[in-house]
Amino acid sequence: MKLIGGFGSPFVRRVAVSLNLLGLDWDSETISVFDDPDAVRKHNPLVRVPTVVLDDGAPLIESHAILDALDEIAGDTKRLIPASxxxxxxxxxxxxxxxxxxxxxxxxxxxxxxxxxxxxxxxxxxxxxxxxxxxxxxxxxxxxxxxxxxxxxxxxxxxxxxxxxxxxxxxxxxxxxxxxxxxxxxxxxxxxxxxxxxxxxxxxx
Ligand SMILES: N[C@@H](CCC(=O)N[C@@H](CS)C(=O)NCC(=O)O)C(=O)O
CATH class of the missing domain: 1.20.1050.10 (Glutathione S-transferase Yfyf (Class Pi); Chain A, domain 2)
Structure with a gap:
């Protein structure tokens, strides 16, 4: 999967650290929403980062929602937010x-x-x-x-x-x-x- 956004954004960085802790395979694409909005817009109508693009092309937006999805993908033994x-x-x-x-x-x-x-x-x-x-x-x-x-x-x-x-x-x-x-x-x-x-x-x- 691909994480769009620079690590200067705290929302991007918390997703990046989480991807590492969850042991998921990911690449970083450091696009600035202000310098290249169209590159983000094609995955996220709000033109905000973090935006994650899964291997099948499905987009994930908003760090809370992204982290929820990543926990589910990584599975219960690795999740960073306990299930209940x-x-x-x-x-x-x-x-x-x-x-x-x-x-x-x-x-x-x-x-x-x-x-x-x-x-x-x-x-x-x-x-x-x-x-x-x-x-x-x-x-x-x-x-x-x-x-x-x-x-x-x-x-x-x-x-x-x-x-x-x-x-x-x-x-x-x-x-x-x-x-x-x-x-x-x-x-x-x-x-x-x-x-x-x-x-x-x-x-x-
Ligand atoms: N609530 C969002 C906040 C994301 C956010 O504020 N991202 C900033 C970068 S730090 C951004 O994309 N700013 C451009 C904008 O909001 O127009 C999240 O948790 O993902």
Whole structure:
């Protein structure tokens, strides 16, 4: 299968890390939605990444839906989101916080990238940055208690771990003013442990 989008996007990167952890065969196609929209549009009417194209040509869009499909393809012994019960709810909850923080960091970043300087609305940037900080603070509290374990208390790495680590790294890169590594030392320590794994380090922006 083919993963369209660059690893600079946290949504693309969480799918890439997940593909590695799930042990699936995949290739990367680094297309920018802004430089080559038609190449993405032919698979995704919304012209967004990540977009995954399966070997039979079927497209998968939206990282939540993509990851759900990939878990199913990889099978129950490998899935990163438990299939049911409390474990599933816990992983989904932490993953939602992590992806919410990603979304808000993207919004703050896009405010500068796509608006002329005189149209940047600082209060809106601050609002979004506040949500990034609140989400990461929540994950930092969770990380403070995990020791050598995983954020959702699973017995192996889960989507909560993948998304939290990718979220912190993305916020650090696009909003350096927030100093997230410094402010969230527990999450930073946990992220460093994960980023050292080949599944993460082979797919960096
Ligand atoms: N909710 C989407 C978010 C994807 C997203 O925001 N992708 C960005 C790149 S980081 C994108 O394609 N931006 C172009 C656009 O939305 O027009 C997901 O989880 O896949």
């Amino acid at each position: 019960g409390n474990a599933r709810r816990k992983v989904m909850q932490l993953t939602a916080v992590a992806t919410g923080a990603m979304e808000k960091a993207v919004t703050a970043y896009y405010e500068y990238r796509f608006h002329p300087e005189e149209k940047v609305h600082e209060p809106w940037v601050e609002h979004n940055e506040g949500q990034v900080m609140a989400g990461l603070a929540y994950l930092d509290d969770v990380a403070a208690k995990v020791g050598d374990g995983w954020l959702a208390g699973t017995d192996r790495i889960s989507q909560a771990d993948v998304s939290a680590v990718v979220s912190l790294g993305f916020a650090d890169r696009v909003r350096p003013n927030l100093k997230v590594q410094e402010k969230f030392p527990n999450l930073a320590k946990f992220a460093a442990r994960c980023e050292a794994m080949d599944e993460f380090s082979s797919v960096t922006p």
